[in-house]
Amino acid sequence: MKLNNNDEQHKVVSLLGKNVVKATVFIVVSLFILGYLHFNDSADFKLITKINVPKFPNQCGAVQNQSHQVHVSQNLASRLNLNRSKQTTCPSYFRWIHEDLRPWKATGITRDMVEKAGRTAHFRLVIHGGKAYVKRYKKSIQTRADFTLWGILQLLRWYPGRLPDLELMFDADDRPIVRSDDFKGQNMDPPPLFRYCSDDASLDIVFPDWSFWGWAEINIEPWGKSLEAIKKGNNITQWKDRVAYAYWKGNPDVDPGRKDLLKCNVSEHEDWNTRLYIQDWDKESKEGFKNSNLENQCTHRYKIYIEGWAWSVSEKYIMACDSMTLYVKPRFYDFYIRGMMPLQHYWPIRDDSKCTSLKFAVHWGNTHVDKAREIGEVGSRFIREEVNMKYVYDYMFHLLNEYAKLLKFKPEFPSDAEEITPDSMGCPATERWRDFMAESMVISPSEELPCEMLPPYDRLALKEVLEKKANLTRQVELWEDQYFHDLTNKP
Secondary structure, eight states: OOOOHHHHHHHHHHHHHHHHHHHHHHHHHHHHHHHHEEEOTTSOEEEEEEOOOOOTTTTGGGSSOOEEEEEOOHHHHHHHGGGSOOOOBOOGGGGHHHHHHGGGTTTOBOHHHHHHHTTSOSEEEEEETTEEEEEEOSOOSTTHHHHHHHHHHHHHHHSTTTSOOEEEEEOOSSSOOOBGGGGOTTOOOOOOEEESOEETTBOOEEOOOGGGGOBGGGTBOOHHHHHHHHHHHHTTSOGGGSEEEEEEEEOGGGOHHHHHHHTTSOOSSOOOSEEEEEOOHHHHHHTTTTTOOGGGOOOEEEEEEOOOSSSOTHHHHHHTTSSEEEEEOOSEEOSSGGGOOBTTTBEEEOSSSHHHHHHHHHHHHHHSHHHHHHHHHHHHHHHHHHSSHHHHHHHHHHHHHHHHHTBOSOOOOOTTOEEEOHHHHHTTOOHHHHHHHHHHOOOSOOSSOOOBOOOOOOHHHHHHHHHHHHHHHHHHHHHHHHHHHHHHTOO
16 A cells, blocks of 8 residues: 555654664663773673762762673674773872882792791781682781771772782881892891881881871871862962062970971071971860861971971872972882972972071072972972872782782681671771771772873983982082072171
8 A cells, every 4th residue: 555745754764763772772781881881801791780878978888889790692792892091100209119029029929938028917808709818916006907908908899800810918007128138148038027117228018007098096088088278278379479588387295306406496696497396196086186277287388397206297288289299318218209300399308407407498489489389389299190099009019910820828807806897997987087987988899991091110210210319319419508508698
C-alpha cells in the first residue's frame, strides 16, 4: 500500500527518534566507562564504581568497601585507553627517591636487613593484597605513628590495587640514626629504615611526615585544608603592605640553634630587622589555640625558617605565605626541600652568624622589593603546586614501589600483626584526632594516573645540582660580607 506524505514524515521522525535514543544511550554508557576506568601499572584495567556514602565518621561501619571493582576485558580497555588524559611528569624532587634507595641498588634488600631496621622502629608495616597490616613495637611521640599509618591507608584508597606487596620498618622519632660511616668496608648491609628526615651523613629513607594528615595535639589541620586557609590569609595583606621585617614564631626550647636565634630580636641596643616571638603551646592549648592560626601569620614580607631538634614541620607552612623565606642553613632535609634552590625559592641564612645574615637579608629585600617578592611567590607556588596532597600521595606511591622492587624476599605479615582500616583507626579516635582523620580521609579513588617518575640523576647531573646550590649560597654570603665591609668603612 502506498504511504502518503504524512505517513512518510511520521516514519522518518520515528526512525530519527530511535536513533537519537540509541546514540544517547551509547554516549552515556561510554562516558560512564571512560569516567571510571582504572588503569594500573601492569596494564591490567579495572572499573571503579563509586558509591556515595556519608563521610566518615558519620557512619563508622560504612567506611570500608565504599567502592567495588569490576574487571573489564583487555580489548575494551585497550580501545578506551586512547581517551585517557595525559599523564603529568613528577616534580624534580622525586628524583631523590632513587638517591635515597641507592645504598641497596646493587644488593637488594634482604629480610635480615629489614629485621635489623627493627631495632629502633616504632612499627612494622606490611602491605599484602592491597591491605595494610601493622606490628607496633613502641609508642611514638604524641600520635605521629597513628597519623603516618592513617596517611598510608589513604594512599591505599587513593590508588587502590596499585601498590605491590611490601614490608618495611618505620622510626617515627626526629633524627636519623643509620650513619653511613657505620656501613663501609665489609659491613655493607645498612638497614632500610623509614623516617621523616635525614642528613648527608645518614642513610635513613625519607617519607612524608604525619602532619600532612593533621597535627591534632597543636590544632594544625590536615595539609589540604591548611593550604587553603593560608592561601586566603595571603590575600588579607598584600605584599607591599606587609611589615618590612623578618618574622618568626616558635618554640625556642627544642634546640640551641633556636635559642641563639632569639639573640637577634630587636632590643633597645640593636635592631637586626627581625621580630621574633616565643610560642607557648601549653598556654595556647589552654586558650583554645586562638593566637596560633597559620593563616593569620602571613603579615610580614620575610619569614624565618629554622630547624628544631631535627627538620621542622613548620617549613611548609612558613614557605606557603608568599613572604620571602629566610632559610637558616639546615643540617637535615625532608622529602621535598631538595627540589628547592637558593635565590629562586628562598634566601639562605648563615647558621653561625644569624643576626648579621638576617639584617642583610631584610635590607637586601627592602632595596630589591620586586625581586624579594618574586622569591617569596615562587617559593610559595612550589609549595602549593608541587607539594599538594596529590603529589604527596604520588611521592609515597613511587617511593614504596621503588622500595618494593628491591625486596629479595616475599613479604609476610606476622601472626600478631593487626590489619588496620579506616574503621579500626578512625572510630576509636575522639575530638580533634577524629575530626582530622575525617577531614583527611580519601572518599574515592583518584581519577588520574600517578605522575610519571623521573629517571635517576647521573653522577655529573647530580654534582651540577649540588654545586649550583652551593654557589648560589656562597654568592649571597659574598654580598653580605661586602655590605658589612662597606658599612664598616663608610666615611
